[in-house]
Amino acid sequence: MARRLLVPPLSDLSLAPDLAPGDELLDLNAAFVDRLTGDAHLRGLAAGYATGGHDADDDPAEAATKTLFVRAAGAVLARGRHDAGRLRAVGVALRLSGEDDPALRLAGDDVELVGGTTEAGTDVLSAAARTTLWEPETDRARDWARGHRVHLLIETDQQLPAAARFIEAVGPERTVLCGRFAADHAPALRALGPFANAADIEDWAPAWRLRPEWAADGEPVHWVRRAATWRAGVPWAGWLEPEEAALLPEEAWSDCRGLALTVARLESWARVTGTHGTPVGLEHVLKLAGPGRLAVELLVGAPGVGAEETTATARRLVTGPGPRLAGFSAFRLPAARGRTVPDTWGGLPLTRTAVGHHDLPRWDPFDAPGTLGRSERTALIGALTGESGTDTDLFPGRFAGSAAAVPGPESLWEPSAAVVHEEGRGPDGRGPGPFVVNLRSGGAFRLHPRLAPVVERLASGDTTVLDRLGETVRTKLSGQLVRAGVIRRHR
Structure with missing residues (x-):
């Protein structure tokens, strides 16, 4: 019907x-x-x-900064590309629209x-x-x-x-x-x-696919959240718990277009633990999928997993061979919701704390020895994101379009950055002028008006424009753009 x-x-x-x-x-x-x-x-x-x-913008400098970021989001969206820059621009538009x-x-x-x-x-x-x-x-x-x-x-x-x-x-x-x-x-x-x-x-949900604009060459790509929904012979991408990835048959990997794994503890690829606390081996997954298709969302604050271990895991993902680091999320223990579940995670005892007025529970608060507190977890996520984000292009969020996007050769210009011409007072208190805004880093700086056309051409893909500058100006401008993160590679 x-x-x-x-x-x-x-x-x-x-x-x-x-x-x-x-x-x-x-x-x-x-x-x-x-x-x-x-x-x-x-x-x-x-x-x-x-x-x-x-109403929220009593501070003129804050209002001017938000003006810049709205205009930068518009400039990134106007490029018509479906990439991380677009996702970050959408995030800016939604966040400021709802503030x-x-x-x-x-x-x-x-x-x-x-x-x-x-x-x-x-x-x-x-x-x-x-x-x-x-x-x-x-x-x-x-x-x-x-x-x-x-x-x-x-x-x-x-x-x-x-x-x-x-x-x-x-x-x-x-x-x-x-x-x-x-x-x-x-x-x-x-x-x-x-x-x-x-x-x-109804106990019914549709299958999902990547929108054509988010798939390479517009091919139909099936979206997989559980191993049971994988389809033989169909291109697919997904976001899975380690134990679900381990269930996929060998034949699945030839059609994989990208997979993000949610990992709470990574002792080795022979022992990987996800949200539910069940360790599994993923060595065969790495071999079959190849590291270029895999990314890891690292959960912070799992039972018994401290800051030192999480930091070491993050650095291994950034610097070592194997899957790339997608980003960090806070660990949350799936709610029991009346079911009989072991009050352990990865073999570690824990105590669940029920919240009486949560009639739509998804997570249970818990206590477990050696576990980060909420403030410690938040601080560690911020620190690791800042540290890792300088070396790795982390996902802009939990989007299927991110998981399916296998990184290609890096462009010179950061796709989340744009040149914006401020028509009024800028966040520095000065008058109109051009700014470079980076949605990835959250930074912005004023640009000398004479250099604005050069940087705009650079942003449009003209990688030779810097070579036409004098050595002193080129060195100074390139250094500024590199420090701001809007040039990915210094030529």
Whole structure:
């Protein structure tokens, strides 16, 4: 039976659901991202900072900095490339678009509830009622669904606030909830506000594929989150726990286009531990996949894994042979959710701490000997990201498009950087002028007006433009650009 599938914000912008013949799709996640990264919206954001139209920007220097970054994001997006620079630019646009919202704070791959959590249903409903972020998308959902039965896809907790708004707009009695998150949390959703009145909750979720623009040559690439969803003879990419990667058959690796592994402890490739605390051997995976296709997301703060061990692992991934380092995330222990699970992780005893009002739990707080505290974990992630980011192009977030992008030869110019002409007062308190802005590092500096055309040509791909400068000017400018991280290789 054909479905009318409605995808709410916020899910991975580099993925699209696979549809069966006759299915109809309204992808409001894509529409939401397109609107918030569109020229008109970005110009409005920049104008708001320039005129003091954002309540959070009491500091003129901060407002001027945000103006620069909005304009830099627009410049990177205007290049039309689907790369890490684009993902970082989307992240800037979403974050700044949501900073004044009363309920939500956005990132390219995440959402936070102001004064709440997506693990608590009452917090979700409160945020859904207060946010002003997706009014146009709510209207489109209402118009598209009128008179029809609709499948509302909830794959992740990040989509819950939008889903709560959309189900009321569409009408709960004509809405079927589906998707991985909806199926996993069906009992809680059946007791929660508008979700409780849904026509049904189906244990169904679509398969996913990379959007053509994120796949090499636009080839159809199947997205794999568990070994069981791999398809023989089909190009694929994925993001897996080590134990899931170990289950893939030998024949799978010839069709692999890229794989990120979530690793909490890496004693050796013969003993790799993921989120669930089950060590497995991945030596055969490295041999079959080849290091160029693999990346490691390193979790920080796993039970019994201290700062020294995590730092050594990160440095090994940066400097040694084998898979590249994708980035760092905080370790979170998967919630027991009423199931009988061992109160151990990797053989280490731990104590779970239940949170009573979390009716949509995904993680359990825990105590375990030798484990980093929250502040220690946060500080270590910041330090390791800063250290590793100078030598490695870390992923800009948990995007399928990052995992599937096998690094090619580095360009001279950092794709996350742009030259921006400030029309008003800059963050340094001076007047108009050109700036170089690096979305990857978060830095910006004023550029001498006479050098702006040179740097703009460099950014456009003209790698010979520096050779036309005098030696003194070339050396000084090149050094400045290298220190700012906008030249990847010093020629």
